[in-house]
């Protein structure tokens with residue numbers, strides 16, 4: 001007789017933790033740094049707080065003289081918004097629980113990164129996680145907790161309230177089996193690349209060997225935070241339409257269109273309803289199942305909808321991108337460009353591209369740095385859409401660039417939903433719309449480089465005469 | 466004030482369906498075929514039933530003359546074990562519900578493939594799925610159902626019992642938005658490759674253009690079904706150890722070791738307990754948290770455990786692999802090899818490799834066909850471990866092979882847990898243990914080919930004299 005089992009989301013990712021980037025001690029240490037730092041930076045940026053992020057990794061007590069892999073304690077502290085005491089246990093102790101399930105750009109999107117780090121720490125060291133948080137700088141709550149993995153629910157071991165004395169933010173302290181020897185290079189790359197696209201952040205990192213690195217703020221300018229937006233008609237499937245209609249407070253479909261969709265005004269609403277053969281006074285709740293499908297298909301086919309604007313997005317912008325490049329790369333020359341907002345499957349996105357040459361950049365040949373919603377992507381380059389565009393669609397010879405030209409190309413995709421191919425956010429799928437914007441952005445910066453190089457080349461010739 | 470939300474597993478994969486291989490109509494049609502056919506073959510093989518699988522894709526009523534993408538109806542029927550009526554709704558209407566969460570080889574492992582196909586069909590066409598199943602050939606139950614995506618639970622619209630008149634098995638009929646024009650090549654490749662590794666199956670495929678293809682059984686020999694196994698000590702983390710101890714019926718740790726772990730007898734148990742400094746009469750339930758961590762680490766470090774045997778695995782075996790190659794490829798020469806059972810992180814696996822040359826194989830140069838637990842992997846070749854081994858570690862010139870030699874290399878990895886990197890099972894991570902077995906298996910078949918080619922070459926020379 002066949003035995004059926006149901007498993008919880010945490011049980012699923014406990015068993016399949018490689019899907020989330022926790023495949024071994026070296027990778028898990030890297031992923032833990034990533035997930036916690038990204039939570040901290042999201043929290044600061046959403047409230048336009050100049051980020052102060054502190055990260056410390058030390059050998060756990062009793063493991064100091066052991067070889068890798070071994071137990072490490074990691075502390076990540078920020079000056080962000082903090083988390084309400086009531087929400088802390090589930091925010092960190094439940095998979096698929098979070099505040100980022102919205103149509104608004106953020107590094108977080110799955111509701112599980114912080115929880116996975118805690119889960120991995122727990123299954124390798126059996127130690128609880130300590131989380132302190134204050135939302136007002138007056139009081140802070142400290143939790144000692146673990147996760148009931150089979151039930152996907154937090155287990156609170158201790159909870160106490162204390163004076164915050166002005167500190168507002170979040171501090172996470174957990175122990176996990178890591179391999180610092182194998183992951184240190186990637187961890188330092190992660191911080192350096194993060195500093196590149198977040199030059200308004202102060203980041204301090206202390207490693208297990210006692211090395212302290214300050215990534216010092218290079219500008220006080222922060223990007224405008226994104227604003228939550230209405231869905232774009234092109235992103236609507238039948239399930240989404242059903243739900244929007246169920247929540248509709250009542251009134252004709254012409255009003256429903258204007259109040260439910262991004263950038264749909266009365267005129268476009270009426271023109272669309274004419275196109276799709278639905279009378280404007282129709283009650284959306286009266287649409288039959290068949291009508292619903294036709295309505296959804298018409299939303300996709302109608303060509304009169306305005307493209308998304310970028311209000312739900314938060315690109316770096318030229319000033320910030322330039323500040324980061326100057327601060328981290330010190331090139332002889334650089335150029336940045338940003339594409340207009342575009343969309344894939346109704347999800348808005350903006351591509352920003354930067355190219356830096358010479359100066360302190362001394363590796364031979366071109367190096368690609370990829371970013372998505374300000375997250376540095378350091379794995380699976382060969383599978384990523386940016387790599388594909390660079391290697392298949394850019395003919396370097398056209399731009400007076402050869403195998404040895406010291407170049408760093410930076411691609412940044414920001415979206416309300418970055419088309420990651422994996423839960424571990426390793427690389428980005430090659431959506432044709434995204435590919436197109438990348439191609440044009442990359443060509444643009446190479447053209448600018450070519451102009452610079454030819455000007456330098458002709459000045460050289462002048463001087464030699 | 467920050468608003469927190471919890472989402473269900475189906476809601477998560479509804480929003481992130483590209484993670485599961487349902488990114489667009491062309492890919493979703495392919496994934497639906499894959500997921501349903503794999504469920505059928507799993508069901509037959511587990512009970513050593515010679516598989517009869519019928520697949521039909523037709524334009525949905527009203528869509529016959531429309532261009533792609535459009536609505537298609539797909540029917541998949543098998544003669545497998547059938548599903549108990551009580552279990553049908555959750556098996557297909559709940560994500561993370563299934564019968565394959567066990568230490569035993571199967572194509573299924575995540576408990577969500579069938580459910581995703583139904584979910585995708587529902588959100589694109591709003592039509593319910595019809596599922597019929599009989600476990601005894603006497604009565605069959607037919608369900609008309611949909612999924613409550615927000616709650617991750619089935620919605621039963623109709624249920625009826627009827628005479629089965631001897632038919633035992635499962636039949637799934639659903640409607641989805643697909644793009645047959647774009648996915649037909651991949652779908653036919655999927656069937657051809659499935660027939661290659663499942664030559665004991667009769668598979669019938671009728672496509673929307675009315676084309677009928679029979680993949681006819683080439684052998685009545687079936688692989689021995691896998692047997693569920695105890696976990697191997699090397700795969701145990703602290704959470705797993707805790708659970709096993711919680712379920713332990715009572716008795717000393719020496720007995721616990723023998724009854725809980727794969728291939729651990731009294732002698733090895735005592736030797737391990739001596740190594741880890743735990744007295745054999747210790748009650749496992751009395752171990753402190755600290756002791757538990759030490760115990761788990763010792764399980765990893767102790768070198769005296771026997772490697773896993775292959776009883777929980779079900780490789781094709783030479784006879785079946787050869788039958789498939791002959792039937793589907795008709796080569797001039799072929800060779801197959803199987804490696805001894807090995808393990809990565811305590812999970813047993815076996816690598817089988819086949820190489821076919823000439824005859825009806827007429828493409829120029831080497832083509833790689835990848836399989837895992839008999840599933841053909843047709844995407845993301847460049848990211849897969851087999852591709853990495855072939856391109857980085859095999860020097861083709863050593864084997865008298867050049868750019869034009871018509872060759873097909875087949876790699877098959879079977880495991881209780883195939884290290885897929887994605888939920889869509891597209892490609893396999895490069896675990897060093899798996900890489901090693903692949904490397905040796907691939908070299909083995911190339912050596913055999915080289916012997917053949919030199920024999921043929923010298924016979925040619927003889928003839929010319």
Ligand SMILES: Nc1ncnc2c1ncn2[C@@H]1O[C@H](COP(=O)(O)OP(=O)(O)OP(=O)(O)O)[C@@H](O)[C@H]1O
Pocket residue numbers: 035039040043078080081082083091092097098099100107108109110111112113114115116169170467
């Ligand atoms: N440092 C922090 N400051 C403020 N809020 C935080 C912090 N860390 C976590 N949170 C809250 O906890 C929630 C869950 O975090 P978690 O990392 O598990 O998921 P996420 O960030 O929403 O998505 P992702 O899995 O993509 O990272 C977040 O949505 C956020 O509301």
Ligand SMILES: Nc1ncnc2c1ncn2[C@@H]1O[C@H](COP(=O)(O)OP(=O)(O)OP(=O)(O)O)[C@@H](O)[C@H]1O
Pocket residue numbers: 002500504505508543545546547548556557562563564565572573574575576577578579580581634635
């Ligand atoms: N054709 C079938 N015959 C018998 N049982 C089936 C069939 N299709 C599905 N099932 C049952 O339904 C369960 C759920 O199927 P589903 O495809 O969603 O998950 P899975 O096969 O367990 O894992 P995966 O997501 O990796 O495919 C299976 O575990 C199996 O018990």
Ligand SMILES: [Mg+2]
Pocket residue numbers: 035038039107108109112113114
């Ligand atoms: Mg997060």
Ligand SMILES: [Mg+2]
Pocket residue numbers: 500503504572573574577578579
């Ligand atoms: Mg399945």
